Amino acid sequence: MGKDGYIQRKKSIRCRQFIFYLTLLAGFSSFNVLAEYGDVVLNRNAELNDMRPVVFPHWFHRIRFRCKVCHHELGFEMRAGSNDINMGDIIDGKFCGMCHNGETAWSVDNCDLCHSGKPGLKTGIHGSNETSGPGRW
Amino acid sequence: MMKATSFLTSLLFLLSLNTAQGAPGWKALTNDEVHDPTSPAIGILQEPATALALLPSDTSGNRVSWIRALRERYIQPRTNIYPETEIKVLDMDIIMELTGEMPLVRFPHKPHTEWLDCDNCHDKIFIEKVGANPVNMFAILAGEYCGRCHGAVAFPLTECNRCHSVDRATFTGQPGAQPEKKVSELIN
Structure with a gap:
């Protein structure tokens, strides 16, 4: 060399x-890496009805309620996208409507507070194993 | 030249340490890629950092140790809405032995039942019988079994040793269901 x-x-x-x-x-x-929130986006019906997708933040709710309250008492299946929720049910006091009735939490006439997601988002869990975690790689 | 290289090395090392121990990156709602920054809800909804920075910290997931937050009463989330709902907490470990070369898995019922009801997992996700569930990491990584929550709303699957926590060489007991302990303190 x-x-x-x-x-x-x-x-x-x-x-x-x-x-x-x-x-x-x-x-x-x-x-x-940035913290992952496990937010659930609900957009089965929202954008079809000219509303922003719904964002459900797990972190906010679990400070106030244990998982079992919604996933046992209120009947939410533990799989994003497997709960067929519509505004009629909520107004009738089912699902989110159990608390979002103006007493425990804001009532359904505060549309924009739940319907606050980016247009075009797909139903599912965001910031989790479905997105940037090791699952589904 | 060597001096410059080692200087650069130590600088990079210090920088990386600094980065690794930096504050948790709680994204603001305006740039979490989920909320619409033009939504009227921005400014009304609570920002994650406002709430989560007050809770005991963790190194992964959403950077909160939710188990400590509950046990040390930083938070007191409700257990039920209907007064007649029975609150069940079980303090019983399951030791899983089919873990290849990894340490055995200890599944503690207690922290799980403090948050969840029995019927959240049994029998929808796990059949209530030792050995009846063909749990494996591929299924878990695809969001089945433990992966239904871990990686989404509970600590992520990169935290191998939190589950694979029992040394195979020193474990002398029987795998499977361990004796049930009395729940000394039901956290409400």
Whole structure:
């Protein structure tokens, strides 16, 4: 190997070292990924009726209610998209309407507070194993 | 040259440490990619950071240790709406042995039943019989079994050792259902 070859090889090692540390940095940074919320988007009926999709934030509700309240007492299946919820049911006091009645929580005439999702979002759980987690990779 | 390289290395290392221990990244509602930033609800709905920063922290998921939040009474979520609903808490572990080369899995009923009712899992997700459920990581990663909640609303599947927590070499008991402990404290 000539001197030029030696220098080139040194350079390429330095270059590889740089890439290695850059990768290391990227790896460490990924530990600081943004928190995932497990929000459920409901858009089976919403946009068909010219409303924004509904966003249900699990984190907000679980501070106030255990899972069993909605998933046992109120009958919400534990699979996003498997609950056929419509405004009629809610107004009748079923599903969300058990609390969203103006007494425990805001009533159904505050449309925009639930119908607050980005247009075009699909029904499902967002920020979870369905999206950026290891599931469905 | 070596000096410069090692300087660069330590700088990058410090930077990465700093990044790794940074504040949890609770996205604001305007850029969580779920809420419409033009929605009138923005500014009225509670921002996640406002609520979650007050709770005991965790290193993954939504960065809250919900088990500690409940046990240490940072939060006191309601157990029921209907007065006649029976609140059932079970303190019984299941040790799962078919885990390949990974440590055995300890499934604790207690933290699960503090949040959930028996019928949330039995028999819809898990048949109530040891050995009757062909649980495996592929199914879990696809959102079945434990994956129904873990990764979505409970700690994610990247936290291997939280479930695979029992050392195979030192475990001397019988796998399967462990003796039921009395629930000393029913958290309400």
